[in-house]
Amino acid sequence: xxxxxxxxxxxxxxAVLIFLQLRSVLGRRTGNEKxxxxxxxxxxxxxxxxxxxGKVVTLPRREAGEEDQRLTEVDALAKPGTExxxxxxxxxxxxxxxxxxEFLNGAKxxxxxxxxxxxxxxxxxxxxxxxxxxxxxxxxAIRERETRGEVVKSAFVGIxxxxxxxxxxxxxxxxxxxxxxxxxxxxxxxKDGKLIDGDQEAVAEVTDIWTFxxxxxxxxxxxxxxxxxxxx
Numbered sequence: 001x002x003x004x005x006x007x008x009x010x011x012x013x014x015a016v017l018i019f020l021q022l023r024s025v026l027g028r029r030t031g032n033e034k035x036x037x038x039x040x041x042x043x044x045x046x047x048x049x050x051x052x053x054g055k056v057v058t059l060p061r062r063e064a065g066e067e068d069q070r071l072t073e074v075d076a077l078a079k080p081g082t083e084x085x086x087x088x089x090x091x092x093x094x095x096x097x098x099x100x101x102e103f104l105n106g107a108k109x110x111x112x113x114x115x116x117x118x119x120x121x122x123x124x125x126x127x128x129x130x131x132x133x134x135x136x137x138x139x140x141a142i143r144e145r146e147t148r149g150e151v152v153k154s155a156f157v158g159i160x161x162x163x164x165x166x167x168x169x170x171x172x173x174x175x176x177x178x179x180x181x182x183x184x185x186x187x188x189x190x191k192d193g194k195l196i197d198g199d200q201e202a203v204a205e206v207t208d209i210w211t212f213x214x215x216x217x218x219x220x221x222x223x224x225x226x227x228x229x230x231x232x
Contacts, residue, residue: 067092073100078164087167091174095216098174104162107178112156119154119186121146131224149191157183157203165209177211179231207231
């Protein structure tokens with residue numbers, strides 16, 4: 001994944017809960033949830049645009065030894081000999097565009113963007129980052145919040161850690177799960193401006209777990225967020 005890939009990933013990686021009861025985000029959100037506990041998405045890898053003559057677009061050529069470099073990179077991210085290490089290497093062999101370190105960097109950028117978009121009720125941004133099902137859950141939560149006249153004020157402090165926890169290749173679908181530990185400030189106010197949840201001053205550590213998927217046979221290089229949960 002190159003720098004251009006980061007940009008695509010940044011805008012298409014799918015997203016997750018921002019309050020302590022993160023697991024409920026995909027179900028019903030009340031707007032009173034605490035900041036996310038902790039944990040990602042759809043990543044995007046740009047490919048050349050299709051020519052007007054309809055010819056098949058060829059994948060960018062890779063230098064000899066690049067796959068070996070990516071395989072070695074996995075050993076620094078997942079203990080050699082483990083199921084996770086083997087699974088990540090299988091993804092590399094199946095998807096020439098999958099680069100583990102850049103995937104994690106893109107996931108962290110996407111995480112911040114999604115968390116803040118949810119807090120701000122920014123549906124336009126969320127729609128471009130989330131799968132249809134995940135977006136519907138976020139949209140329902142925002143709607144309920146708006147109906148009650150509640151406002152969420154959040155500040156993103158930073159991400160302490162992002163690491164792979166699972167990876168799999170199911171037929172042609174690649175799935176990658178990432179555990180993200182972040183620090184957030186979040187407070188919810190009612191229609192009268194009274195604080196009803198969170199703390200406008202305190203920094204909360206949250207741990208979220210996001211799963212992204214992509215069909216490695218597809219010409220579409222984008223990853224989608226397909227599942228989220230919080231680590232209690």
